[in-house]
Amino acid sequence: MRQSSRHTSYFAFLGHRLSGLALALFLPFHFLVLGLALDQGNRLDDFLKWSDQPLVKMAEWGLVGLLAIHLAFGLRLLMLEYLPWVGQRKHLVWLGGGFAAIAGVLFLIRAF
Amino acid sequence: MTKILTVKIWRGGKDGTLESYSVPARKSQTVLDVVTYIQRHLDADLSYRFACRVGMCGSCAMTVNGVPRWTCRTHVDKVSQDGQLIIEPLKNLEIIRDLTTDMVPFFEKWEKAGGRFEGKQSRADKITAIDPDSKKRLAASAAIECINCAVCYSGCDTVRARDDYVGPAALNRAWSLFNDEKHTGQRKLKKSVKADGGCYTCHTHANCSQSCPVDLDPAGSIASLKRSYSMFGSRS
Ligand code: SF4
Ligand code: SF4
Ligand code: FES
Numbered sequence: 001m002r003q004s005s006r007h008t009s010y011f012a013f014l015g016h017r018l019s020g021l022a023l024a025l026f027l028p029f030h031f032l033v034l035g036l037a038l039d040q041g042n043r044l045d046d047f048l049k050w051s052d053q054p055l056v057k058m059a060e061w062g063l064v065g066l067l068a069i070h071l072a073f074g075l076r077l078l079m080l081e082y083l084p085w086v087g088q089r090k091h092l093v094w095l096g097g098g099f100a101a102i103a104g105v106l107f108l109i110r111a112f
Numbered sequence: 113m114t115k116i117l118t119v120k121i122w123r124g125g126k127d128g129t130l131e132s133y134s135v136p137a138r139k140s141q142t143v144l145d146v147v148t149y150i151q152r153h154l155d156a157d158l159s160y161r162f163a164c165r166v167g168m169c170g171s172c173a174m175t176v177n178g179v180p181r182w183t184c185r186t187h188v189d190k191v192s193q194d195g196q197l198i199i200e201p202l203k204n205l206e207i208i209r210d211l212t213t214d215m216v217p218f219f220e221k222w223e224k225a226g227g228r229f230e231g232k233q234s235r236a237d238k239i240t241a242i243d244p245d246s247k248k249r250l251a252a253s254a255a256i257e258c259i260n261c262a263v264c265y266s267g268c269d270t271v272r273a274r275d276d277y278v279g280p281a282a283l284n285r286a287w288s289l290f291n292d293e294k295h296t297g298q299r300k301l302k303k304s305v306k307a308d309g310g311c312y313t314c315h316t317h318a319n320c321s322q323s324c325p326v327d328l329d330p331a332g333s334i335a336s337l338k339r340s341y342s343m344f345g346s347r348s
Binding site: 002003004005007009010013017077080081082084085 | 177178179180203266267269315316317318319321322323331332335336338339342344
């Protein structure tokens with residue numbers, strides 16, 4: 001990473017972009033499993049049982065985290081671009097990061 | 113004993129290399145002072161640009177230890193790492209030689225983004241008064257002090273990735289024209305700013321606002337252009 005990109009707003013951009021890419025990679029699997037519900041109910045049940053393992057739960061936690069990051073930094077972008085203010089509003093980045101962290105912790109508490 | 117700075121400077125064109133010089137450190141020394149010392153005392157062949165030396169003209173920008181900066185107002189104390197300086201030409205522009213880059217594309221993009229003022233009055237007409245406290249005038253004032261140094265342009269990742277992107281300075285200029293009530297070319301401006309390579313190409317990383325030496329906020333100007341030309345913007 002270039003020296004000139006090492007600052008708060010850029011990290012928010014990176015968080016938004018990378019979480020978006022990771023979620024895009026995950027989506028096909030998501031639809032694949034949803035598709036099982038249509039005509040292969042048994043396999044779906046098997047899969048859901050398998051997904052109760054702690055390791056898979058941790059992976060789900062990662063997904064929730066990614067979603068929270070993507071949502072928070074996406075909202076930040078919409079606010080920066082559509083609300084009548086100027087400036088980088090760095091506190092939005094911290095708010096977004098905080099929201100994602102809290103969402104992650106809540107998921108962990110509920111999952112185990 | 114005088115402290116000695118180790119200064120590495122880009123020499124040559126695109127395929128050039130860094131060359132090392134030893135320069136005596138001085139009190140309140142700027143990076144431009146260092147480059148000038150080298151040219152006057154060590155290597156008369158060194159090519160670089162400057163004019164005003166007081167942060168007005170925007171001609172002295174270079175990459176200092178990886179960051180684009182105006183060198184005449186950058187103190188060595190603030191940026192040297194263990195007495196070391198690496199001085200390179202601005203990024204995202206073609207190197208002519210040593211620290212001099214070809215600024216032509218940078219200025220051409222100002223035109224491409226619709227940055228040329230168009231008026232309908234002549235010197236014979238009465239001057240139209242603009243209320244200094246009006247919303248538009250305040251927005252224009254916030255963006256207008258650009259010194260055309262290309263520091264923001266050099267730090268922008270999107271300029272690096274896309275040749276056709278006009279960049280932060282050109283769009284910041286477009287935003288000040290958008291708010292200029294005397295500018296008659298608003299329709300043309302809108303077309304240029306919304307064109308491919310215009311405001312929607314920006315990713316809002318704000319490297320530009322982070323690095324602008326005169327504290328302008330090109331990322332904010334670009335966001336304001338996007339908003340103004342959207343369904344949430346004022347019609348003008
Ligand atoms: S905010 Fe836009 S103009 Fe500024 S550095 Fe990022 S992409 Fe470039
Ligand atoms: S916006 Fe700032 S960094 Fe960019 S050219 Fe103007 S003065 Fe230089
Ligand atoms: S020499 Fe004019 S801005 Fe630095």
